[in-house]
Amino acid sequence: xxxxxxxxxxxxxxxxxxxxxxxxxxxxxxxxxxxxxxxxxxxxxxxxxxxxxxxxxxxxxxxxxxxxxxxxxxxxxxxxxxxxxxxxxxxxxxxxxxxxxxxxxxxxxxxxxxxxxxxxxxxxxxxxxxxxxxxxxxxxxxxxxxxxxxxxxxxxxxxxxxxxxxxxxxxxxxxxxxxxxxxxxxxxxxxxxxxxxxxxxxxxxxxxxxxxxxxxxxxxxxxxxxxxxxxxxxxxxxxxxxxxxxxxxxxxxxxxxxxxxxxxxxxxxxxxxxxxxxxxxxxxxxxxxxxxxxxxxxxxx
Amino acid sequence: xxxxxxxxxxxxxxxxxxxxxxxxxxxxxxxxxxxxxxxxxxxxxxxxxxxxxxxxxxxxxxxxxxxxxxxxxxxxxxxxxxxxxxxxxxxxxxxxxxxxxxxxxxxxxxxxxxxxxxxxxxxxxxxxxxxxxxxxxxxxxxxxxxxxxxxxxxxxxxxxxxxxxxxxxxxxxxxxxxxxxxxxxxxxxxxxxxxxxxxxxxxxxxxxxxxxxxxxxxxxxxxxxxxxxxxxxxxxxxxxxxxxxxxxxxxxxxxxxxxxxxxxxxxxxxxxxxxxxxxxxxxxxxxxxxxxxxxxxxxxx
Numbered sequence: 257x258x259x260x261x262x263x264x265x266x267x268x269x270x271x272x273x274x275x276x277x278x279x280x281x282x283x284x285x286x287x288x289x290x291x292x293x294x295x296x297x298x299x300x301x302x303x304x305x306x307x308x309x310x311x312x313x314x315x316x317x318x319x320x321x322x323x324x325x326x327x328x329x330x331x332x333x334x335x336x337x338x339x340x341x342x343x344x345x346x347x348x349x350x351x352x353x354x355x356x357x358x359x360x361x362x363x364x365x366x367x368x369x370x371x372x373x374x375x376x377x378x379x380x381x382x383x384x385x386x387x388x389x390x391x392x393x394x395x396x397x398x399x400x401x402x403x404x405x406x407x408x409x410x411x412x413x414x415x416x417x418x419x420x421x422x423x424x425x426x427x428x429x430x431x432x433x434x435x436x437x438x439x440x441x442x443x444x445x446x447x448x449x450x451x452x453x454x455x456x457x458x459x460x461x462x463x464x465x466x467x468x469x470x471x472x473x474x475x476x477x478x479x480x481x482x483x484x485x486x487x488x489x490x491x492x493x494x495x496x497x498x499x500x501x502x503x504x505x506x507x508x509x510x511x512x513x514x515x516x517x518x519x520x521x522x523x524x525x526x527x528x529x530x531x532x533x534x535x536x537x538x539x540x541x542x543x544x545x546x547x548x549x550x551x552x553x554x555x556x557x
Numbered sequence: 558x559x560x561x562x563x564x565x566x567x568x569x570x571x572x573x574x575x576x577x578x579x580x581x582x583x584x585x586x587x588x589x590x591x592x593x594x595x596x597x598x599x600x601x602x603x604x605x606x607x608x609x610x611x612x613x614x615x616x617x618x619x620x621x622x623x624x625x626x627x628x629x630x631x632x633x634x635x636x637x638x639x640x641x642x643x644x645x646x647x648x649x650x651x652x653x654x655x656x657x658x659x660x661x662x663x664x665x666x667x668x669x670x671x672x673x674x675x676x677x678x679x680x681x682x683x684x685x686x687x688x689x690x691x692x693x694x695x696x697x698x699x700x701x702x703x704x705x706x707x708x709x710x711x712x713x714x715x716x717x718x719x720x721x722x723x724x725x726x727x728x729x730x731x732x733x734x735x736x737x738x739x740x741x742x743x744x745x746x747x748x749x750x751x752x753x754x755x756x757x758x759x760x761x762x763x764x765x766x767x768x769x770x771x772x773x774x775x776x777x778x779x780x781x782x783x784x785x786x787x788x789x790x791x792x793x794x795x796x797x798x799x800x801x802x803x804x805x806x807x808x809x810x811x812x813x814x815x816x817x818x819x820x821x822x823x824x825x826x827x828x829x830x831x832x833x834x835x836x837x838x839x840x841x842x843x844x845x846x847x848x849x850x851x852x853x854x855x856x857x858x
Contacts, residue, residue, distance in 0.1 A: 267808050268815045270646075271653040278813060279646035285774045295609045295773065299645060301602040306650050316651045320638045327638075337621045343579035344600060345571075349607050350617045352572040447576075484675065488625010507568050512579060514569045529785045532847045 277304045317385060324354075324465050329463045333367040333425035336339060339465045342366050342511035343474075355494075358403055362547045365496050365513040368483060369460075370423040375413060375540050378437045383450040388435035390419035390452025393522065394531040396446040398445045399486055399547045406445025407549060410488035413438045414451070416481070418519045420458030450532060454480040456505050469510070479503035484547070491549035498545045520545045625763050630764045633757050634726035636670040640766045643812035655691055655797075657857045663848045664795050666814040669784060670761075671724040676714060677733075679740045682833055689736035691720035691753025693841040694823070695832040698757050699746045700848045707746025707770055707851060711789035714739045715752070717782070722758030751833060754842045755781040755821060757806045772842040780804035782819075782851070785848070792850035799846045821846045829858075 279299050304341050305311075311319075326336045333391040341347045347366045355364040378384050378554045385392075399410040415436040417423050424434040441447045458476035460466060469476050479495035499506060499519045506514055530536050571631040580600050587593035606612075610618075627637045642648045645674050648667045653752045679685050686693075700711040716737040718724050725735040742748045758775035761767060770777050782798035800807060800820045807815055831837050 263793040267810060267813060270649060271812050271815055272650075275646050275653065275813060276650055282775050286772060287774060288772065294610050294616070297606055301606040301609075301649055302645060302647055305598055306647060307654065308602075309595050311595070311651055313655050315595070316642070316648075319643065323624065323638045324628045324631050324636070327625045329633070330628070332624050335621065335625070337624045341621065344603060345576050346603055346607060347617075348571060348576055349573075349604050350612050350614060352576065353608065353611055354614050426726060442852065460644055463584050471587060471589065471592055472584050473588060475857070509568060511572050512706055513578060516570055516685045537756070555621065 260310045266411055268426040271549075272307075273517050276300070281302070299496070300443075326464045332471070333370075333372065334460070336460075336463050336465055338367065338369040339463075340458060340468070342513075343459070343469065345512050348512045350497075355492075358402060358550055360495050360548055361516050361550045362496060363515045364494055365515060365518060366511050367495050368511075370413070370415075370425055371416060371483070371485070372425060372433070372436065375415065376433050376437045378439045378449060380439060380442055380446070380448050381450075382437075382439070384414060384435060384439075385450065385452045386420075386432060386434040387435075388424065388452050390417040390435075390455070391451040391524075392530065392536065392538070393480070394448070394540065394542045395451060395545070396448035396531060396542075397445070397545040397547065399441045399549060400445050401489065401491070402548060402550065406441075407488045407491065408441055408443045408445050408487055410441040410445065410447075410491075410549070411438060412441065412447055413483075413485040415483045416451065416454045418452050419455050421455050448531070450530075451482070454482050454500060456480045456503055459510055474510065476497075477505045477506075477508065478510055479505040479508075479514060482543075486547055486549065488549060490552055492552050494547065494549060496547075498543070511542055518540070525549065567782050568776050573608075576593055577601070580604070586742055611811065623769075627765045634671075635761070637764050638759075638764055639668065639670040640760060641766075641769070643669065643814075644770065646759070646765055646813050647796070649813045655814065656793075660848055662851045663787075663795050663797060664816045664818050665795055666816060666819060667812050668796050669714060669812075672714075672735065672784070672786070673691060673716070673726060673734070676716065676736045679738045679750060681740060681743055681747070681749050682751075683738075685715060685736060685738040685740075686719075686751065686753045687718040687733060687735045687738075689725065691736075691756070692825075693837065693839070694752050694754040695841065695843045696752060696783070696845075697747070697749035697832065697844070698740045698846040698848065700748070700789065700850060701746050702792070703851065707742070708745045708789045708792065709742055709746050711746065711748075711787055711792075711850075712739060713742065713744040713748055714784075714786040715750070716784045717752065717755045717760045720756050722756050727761070749832070751831075752783070755783050755801060757781045757804055758844070760811055775811065776806075776809055778806045778809065780806040780809075781809055782816065783844075787848055787850065789850060791853055793853050795850060796849065797848075799844070801844075820825060 283295045330336045351364050424430050425450050445486045461476050480500040480503045485495045487493045500522045501519045522541045527537050581597050584596045598775050616707050625825045631637045653667050700708045762777050781801040781804045787794045801823045802820050823842045
């Protein structure tokens with residue numbers, strides 16, 4: 257390791273601009289130019305922020321505690337820093353910069369804090385609800401390329417909240433995935449499955465991000481949606497939601513994620529034959545959405 | 558709670574500047590104007606940073622992981638977010654803004670990640686090392702006001718690394734405090750105690766901040782110092798260090814904390830009578846430092 261004390265004969269009595277310059281300099285020997293550029297921009301904005309608001313020592317301690325608690329409440333099933341990024345609009349900013357879509361391609365939206373890797377495998381036609389409470393909802397659609405050609409074998413991951421407004425991972429009593437799974441498009445690029453109708457829900461408010469929203473008097477509500485992540489060889493992966501048209505929170509999403517192109521009609525049927533041929537005496541919903549993938553630039557993400 | 562959806566009829570299809578404006582707006586109903594101002598400045602700098610470096614989704618995930626790990630490695634005895642703030646110079650920036658000292662008053666420096674509340678109580682003349690390894694070191698000094706008048710009964714908290722370069726809390730085998738304690742100045746505002754000579758040490762490098770420094774090829778070393786925190790009724794609390802003159806790292810402190818006024822001579826004595834009257838056949842050190850407190854502005858901090 258190359259130490260940087262060869263160039264720091266002035267690292268003493270540092271305040272204000274001189275301090276900032278010395279901190280910037282301390283990152284000038286980084287191996288990666290990209291890491292150096294990111295850290296130096298971060299340092300400039302961090303110090304400018306501190307000086308702009310004249311942060312007090314008490315506020316600094318509160319910030320340290322807030323960040324520590326945000327890390328400590330996070331688990332494999334709950335990601336409070338993602339929630340923080342989402343509620344500050346940072347997630348949508350990053351998604352917007354990195355997912356410039358051609359006309360017609362499916363837009364991306366927030367990843368969210370409730371994704372779980374290696375969800376259960378299902379076949380088209382299966383019920384992925386796996387006991388999640390809610391009205392039955394029959395989803396179907398297709399995955400195709402910009403020119404309309406179908407993409408067979410595309411991997412579709414699905415996750416959503418149930419009628420309690422909760423994801424499976426928010427229910428400590430559950431040991432198996434519910435309203436969460438993955439399946440592949442068929443030879444015609446089509447997919448279809450049964451689940452439950454998603455409901456609007458508040459983002460988790462029992463942690464530091466909940467405290468932040470309360471202090472801001474911000475609504476924690478998200479409009480009803482189903483998460484989709486779609487991957488196919490030769491195409492850009494898209495991570496997105498399909499939102500339920502008419503949701504009362506469609507224009508006040510706590511994480512700024514709604515796009516017109518991602519809103520779909522969920523049709524309610526009082527009773528009768530469901531799309532899978534079964535006859536239901538209870539009310540159910542149908543929803544149809546077609547995804548359009550961009551070709552990958554140079555390599556699959 | 559007042560929800561903010563009354564004013565968010567446009568919260569859809571948000572990108573770039575429109576997204577930033579909407580996030581700023583979401584904090585416009587905060588109860589505390591100070592909280593609102595801090596959050597809005599934070600949001601502007603956060604989004605400007607993201608756009609300036611064009612952060613990728615992969616880098617965003619790395620940042621989420623870094624922040625989460627920084628929270629999760631922290632305990633009651635180790636504060637990795639403070640260490641992060643220290644190594645980015647943020648701590649010294651906040652300290653500098655909040656501790657403008659009159660000429661002659663003792664300057665502040667970083668709090669550091671190893672402070673522990675409620676350390677053992679000692680009397681003047683005691684050995685606070687409590688078994689910490691190192692050459693004996695006899696410290697003495699005074700606490701006085703700007704006009705030179707002594708401050709009796711000032712509370713002095715002391716903590717430091719031993720000759721292994723480790724604080725007690727970094728040694729899992731230790732159950733009691735070592736080279737850490739608190740005592741009061743006597744009727745003449747004087748204090749004196751025995752400890753061990755501090756040694757330079759690397760800040761903890763087994764966590765996320767260590768990874769950050771390695772990526773930057775930055776030295777993790779801090780020059781030898783003893784931490785002092787001094788409180789007295791009617792005076793501003795000062796949190797500072799006394800550094801060892803001549804330390805090889807005095808001009809390359811990993812956390813930017815060195816000030817000329819905080820450097821003291823540590824005198825080495827090969828053997829003989831120590832300041833407390835005992836005769837030592839081993840080498841020992843003496844150090845003398847006088848602290849000068851500012852009157853408190855309106856109330857004690």
